Amino acid sequence: MPEIKYKFIRPEDIRRLSRYEFGVKALVEGYLSGRHRSRERGASIEFKEFRQYAPGDDLALVDWRVFARTDRHYLKTFEQETNMECHLFVDCSASMGFQEEGPINKLEYASFFAACLAWLVTSKNDRVSLQLFDDKIRQFFEPGSTRRHLHQILTALEQQKAGNPTSLAEALKRAHPLIKRKGTLVVLSDFFDEPEAIFKALNPYLHRGFRVHLLHILDPSELSFPERGLSRFVDMETNHRLVVHTQTIREAWQQEMRRHTQTLRRLAAGRQVDYALTTTTESWFKLFDRFA
């Protein structure tokens, strides 16, 4: 592999990710099937690329026309249509730009995870798609597994800036017709939205057999609501202002957040959706550990 210089995936991340080969077994469906390429030809096979022959490769896959031209043995590889597609939904709304106690904001955190996951998926020749959304779909990258596709994804992640209000439910609804094959749906968001609306939007995916993973990303201060006295809170998405004395509502905030996360967890459990809560101070690799 050529040297990678991306913001959201570093050499140490790659080295670490290589250990997660098995770790994403649950995350990426059909991992094993990804390791084992389908030999079947058909309309569903797509030429992928030429690869130099290595001892042990199937001679049937050698492209003799290329040999005739170059006098070298190259294998023609094909993308096999399997049930293994990883669809990443990254929330790029304004609230994802919040950062207080964490080293990075939530969008960066999500981008790091999304980049790593995309690299992991594509490194196994599986396909990954990316949707960047806020109140609408900003960008949609169809499922792909090529390096060029990965490059596009990583570049898009680097270019994103948090802004605009959130509407995850709307984004999921709009994205549904765009995703043709079922697979794994990973939603990276701070989920400041009505849980019921979110899960209502997920229902079509669940009905189609998608495996859904909800990764709830928050800054630690959004959970603890630290003391900051009388402050004028300005909503990053709506610019709505609210003067609050944090001392008076801190406990209520914590309780409300607990209630919100518990609601998400409950609804997720009821639909066999995976739900994980993390903060920007925790390593995103823990998420991979979760599924090890």
Next chain:
Amino acid sequence: MQFLLANPAWLWLLALGAVPLLVHLFARSNPPRFAFSSTAFLQKIMKKTARLRKPQDWLLLLLRTLAVLALLFVFLQPLLTGANSAVTGKKTTIFLVDRSASMAAKDGAESRFAEACAKAGELLAAGSADAANVVWIDAEPDALFPQPGPNLDYLREALKRTGVRMESGAISGALQLAISQLEQVQGERRLVILSDFQAAAWRDTPLHLPTGIAVEKVRIGATDLSNVAVHELFATPAEPVVGQDTLMVCRLRNYSGTPRRTTLYLESDGGRRSRDVEMPAWGEAELNFSTRFSHAGQVAFSASIAEDAFPGDDRRYGLVRVRETLKLVSVAPPEDSLHAQGTQVLRHLADSLEWLECLDLPPSELPAPGSADFLFLHSWEGTQINDLQSISRTGTTLIVQPAVGCSLQACQQLMGLEVGENAGTIPIDTKSGRGSGDSPTTPAGWQAGIAAAAGEDAPVFALFKSGEFGNPAAGIFLQRSRLPREWPEGVQRLIDYQDGVPGMLSIHEKNQGGSIILWNLPVAERLSSWSAQTPFLPFFAELLLHHRAVTREESTEVLPGNTLSWIPGEEISPESVVLVDGAGQPQQTNILMTPHGVRIDSAEPASTGLYQWKIGDGVAFQQLANFPATESDLRLMDPLHIQGGEVVDARALLRRAELGEGIPLWPWFIAAAFLFLLAESLVSLWKPRPTTTPLR
């Protein structure tokens, strides 16, 4: 009580009381901005907790508003005033202060009068009146100002300086004076009576007050005080002659519920005598001291007891005018009357008695009233009855010998008796004087003796009781008036003829006038041998001495508080007369011209004691002023029983004065503001307990 604002011009400030509300509603603090991921959750939380915070917010708003209003009220100078304080116009108060003798009593360290003055001073200082005056209740009520005035300081000073007087109080006069002054002013009028409300003085004194004058009665002195007083002192006879037995009568009274024992001291004519006396509770005792005066003139005497808690009435003075002689005026009968010799007999009689002076007057001429001690009318024809009664009323004892033709009616009229039937001419009985029949040598006539009704114990016959002087009516009488044998009660029979015909009757004139003696015993030698008898002289002397008018020397006594006066006579220069008190201190006098001549008055009213009008070193005349006896009974009455007015405690009166002036409330409002702010701080620290949201 009323709530007033002394500074209503600042009432608009109360609009600032809306500031806390406006601040609460609109003011927004400028806290630091903080970009946050989502305020939706915050809003949700705020909505939930608002239900808990709102009551706290309301309470905070209320406390802040109240604190602001309380502070604003301070500028308005709120006052708490009495109910009538809103009455516009001047407030005039007259303090009627009892200055009578009973107010000298001490309930504690200070006298009642001092207490009354102190309370009046406090009320004046409280500033409840715009104009005020003080009217004294004493013998001659007067006021410090002729009308109520604003110079309250002067009134306060006068109250401090003035002392109580040993006088009785003319309550009605003082009330009238105060009311007359109040009726002259407009606005709020108040009369404050400060008195001990002595029962003896106030019992029958209702307060008849015109409408529009509020009356408040403040009782001074809480308890009835025990007292023993020298109640009366006099001499009888009031004008003894030199050497005559005179009785000094002294009466004491115990004004307490327990029997008392004390010692009475009598001082007279340079001497001093004492006697112990016991008195029952609320009782009286009389002590008599017998004396004889050795020289003529005004003699002062006094009686005193040991000093008690109320010493003003522990001494009493008396004056007795000792006469050198008594004056007998003998009005001669007509020259042809058989009683013509009577005047000679009386003249001889007077010559034999040192103390008797006899003056003859022609027939039908009468002396000036009060100029004689005795008036003997020989052969009275029943005329000039009114004149004779006038003379009798002035203290002259009339001795009337009816003449021939005098009617019984005239006698009865003169004696003040009811005229009965058959009151025509009194028949005259006459005897020849020669013996008859069996006793040719015994002169014929009537004999007389002490009337059975009088008895030998009658004072006039005391000298004859021993029998030494024989029959006071010894002798033979050849002529008499046939007076009726029956006489009404009140007529004393002294001498009767042996056949029961009255020989001498007497009746005492009312109103301390002289006696009237109906003389039916001829003294002329042609008509009786009585005057030649030995008992005649002593009997006549006793008769005169025991039938003098029972008068007291009242013309020399004045009531405390009244002016001492003396008309010295034309021969005395008024400028040479000096009035001195019992301590020998000269007193100021005024010389006045009156229809009766020059009169010298004391400039100041008399207080208790003996006063002498002196010319040079000699005492020309004496007068005295005794403690008013009515003031000795120190029992008090509840002013509630006095009709009219309202009884008020002195403290309550001061409180009303303060209310009248208005009690400033601003300190209370400042305190209230601080309390509200303190409460606001405590409430703002209170954190409502957030409710636990149930898990779905």
